[in-house]
Amino acid sequence: MPERAWGFNSPLAHVFDVSSKSAQTSVPIHPLLADRWSPRGFDAEHKLDDTEVAALLESARWTASWGNSQPWRFILGHRGDSIFERIVKNLKPNNQTWAQHASVLMVVCAKIKNDDGEPQRWAEYDAGQAVATMTVQARHMGLHVHQMAGFEPDGIESAFTLPEGTVPVTVVAVGRFDSEADLPEKLAERERATRQRLAVQDLLIVDPAPTGHPRPIEVGRL
Secondary structure, eight states: OOOOOOOTTOTTTTSOOGGGGSOOOSSOOOHHHHTOOOOSOBOTTOOOOHHHHHHHHHHHHTOOOGGGOOOEEEEEEETTSHHHHHHHHTBOHHHHHHHTTSSEEEEEEEEOBOTTSOBOTTHHHHHHHHHHHHHHHHHHTTOEEEEEOOBOHHHHHHHSOOOTTEEEEEEEEEEOBOTTOOOOHHHHHHHHSOOOOOOHHHHOOOOBOTTSSBOOOOOTTO
């Protein structure tokens, strides 16, 4: 679905279109990955239908996991229902200001113990992979995902009955980006900011050579 035109007086007017947020990569990557970003400006009138929600969950369902353990679990709330409201109440105040306008909020949980009560060490990592997969599916559908650390885990556990050995990891907002969204200036400024990432060289842990000198790793112009 095409993005709405930018309003001249919109707090996001300097973000000319969604493609202007596309990652400036050192080598080409798939557009769905390059165009993935985490807006706070959501269309408060947009709704996700059951088929769209099913597609997001289906993409997460087929994520790789350790031993095919599939430890991700989701609490799903649609804007306007009681589950959504309970999730909003357990967000940090800054996140409440904008997340309340998302089409859907999901609490992402990880099953950190298996059915025998044994620890599943990689559960939270795998839950993160499931959400990462979902973000790509969302972009394919013309949607955006914003993942949040700013929530109250204890509050979520009190508001919902989680299965034993399952813990909340993050909250995810899903919806359609809206350039006309009413955001506080501080948050709007973040939306306008150029996306930045560490260089690839900074992500590599170089194994020292026996001589004590770093062993060079060729990364071209990355």
